[in-house]
Amino acid sequence: MNTNFSLYVGTSTGILKGVRIEKYENGIKAIPKNLVTNREDISNKNEIKCLNWNNDLYEEILIGMKKKVQIYNTKNEQFTENIDLPLGECCGIFKENEALFVGSTSGVVYSIQMPIKEKKQFEMFKLNKPIDCMKKSSIHPNIIGTGGKNNDLKLWDINTHQMTFIAKNIKPDELQLPIPIWVSDLIFLRSSEKIATCMRHGYVRLYDPLLPQRRPVFNAFQQDKVFTCICDTPNDNQFLVGSGSGDMFLVDIRGRIPFAGKYKGFCGSIKNIICPPTQNLIFSVSLDRHFRIHNFKTRKLLFKDYMFSRLTTLLCKEPSSTNNISSNLLL
């Protein structure tokens, strides 16, 4: 069995799935394989919330679950670490300078020195308010971004525990009522220092921390839509956002119509989207237990597969590291 997985999928039952993507004559195909087989570990209490790589070599996967953190080694195919979280649910995870950083929904970022000694020592710094998402900057290794309910985008320095940027809400509406805030996901763009966020109240915003203005440089609104995830695309001026009722939109920041396209085929909430920069494909997972592949340009649904449990997260390798894989494998 070839275990060169190009994608990893996290599920609500705590199962990590490796997915191999193959091209054949008529189209494209995804073959999943369960990496957790122990019956006791399969439970809705161990829902996987976030996945991340440990470094650029793709040796280990950091798995943030509801109440604990696990590490999976891709070479040995074994789970190496198992750390319990003291408070809240995991909502973001990354590794930097031999230390593991875990964001908790209670509004605390825990840092654990690796390798773990017998006495687990958590260092933590408080963010004052509960958060829904935490992500690391791709350009500056010591900067993280957080956001949550009634808690707009903030950038923090993990070394000094100082706030470096606070976003400001857009102007109130015509009745002078403040616009509600619930940041559900954020992303640091690959090419520039800009940050894109999406909100549960139907807003997609783009911030530039280098400018003196703290308000968003781009703001788009879609009525009655609950945006749950955001993803960047090969094109610098476009993002993909997924909604809680199963709509995936292409957002373009240049034109007069911000929501420039729609991808069809969903019937449940979209939880995560990935659009690799070199391929012309979009991978997405949703709560209706299906994994889908769309064509980025033609917007057609190429493949969908039932994967038995609710799918929550996705993780993929950057294309440069997998040159040695044979040509019929993608990514």
Added chain:
Amino acid sequence: MGDSLKAIIKNEEKKKVGDTLLPKFNIEKTKHIIRKENIKRLKIKKKEKKIRKKERTEPLVPKTIETQREPDTTIVANIPEETERDYETDEFGSYFAKEYEPKILITFSENPVKASRKFAIYLSKIIPNSMLIGRKKTSIKSIIKSCIRKKFTDILVINEDRFEPNGLLIIHLPEGPTAFFRLSNMKICNKRQVKELTSHRPEVILNNFTTRLGATVGRMLGSLFHYHPDFKGRRVVTFHNQRDYIFFRHHRYKFLKGKPALRELGPRFTLRLEWLQKGTFDSKCGEYDWTIFGRRHELETSRRKFFL
């Protein structure tokens, strides 16, 4: 004038020629003879059919919409371990492990009409351990909060439009899914049925919930009733799914000589799933497990495609 005369003559010539070409009417072969021939042919066909029936080992499957149903990937013959564990540890897992007894609250909209009030009364008589409370002006979100505090396990909200109940919202507590059904063909009890209602806990039959979504919906409806029925009362409640419509019936059964007899009690109605939401009721910021709202033409691609 000359041309028209010529035309008339030509036509008459044609008629004469045509008369000779037409087949002569066969007087011998009248209607009743034809009928006799047909009957003969039918008899031969029947004989052939009988012979074929004797030779056949398996009966033929009738051609209905259900038998010609489009294949659904979520209908699995052998349930994998993953799904089994999912059933055991999801929101209804503790009900099927008999860890709690269901306690149900039934409410309606702000100023309910007589039809929906009556319907709610009969529902509260059918569902054991249920409570009927007028809602006044409280929002559903605040009802959920107070119900969690008082350890209710489910909430039923009856929606109405044009002076008749047309929707049923089921919320599983404390963190369970929320389902909204369209309610139709409602028929409340008559006098005889009201007299015969007893307070015994009914048995529950869940029929035809085959897909993964159907399993969730079936488990949700089943978990409204107590898991230990009073067999003495001989009451049975049925949720029968046919072509995505869920039919509710309520009977009392009796064993006559050789065959069982049924007598209908209580209301009857039909449900159709509109959406299923993860978490408790949140119409503004909630995430849906499955929804057909706004994508009916996208999902209903064929008459032979069903979701439950």
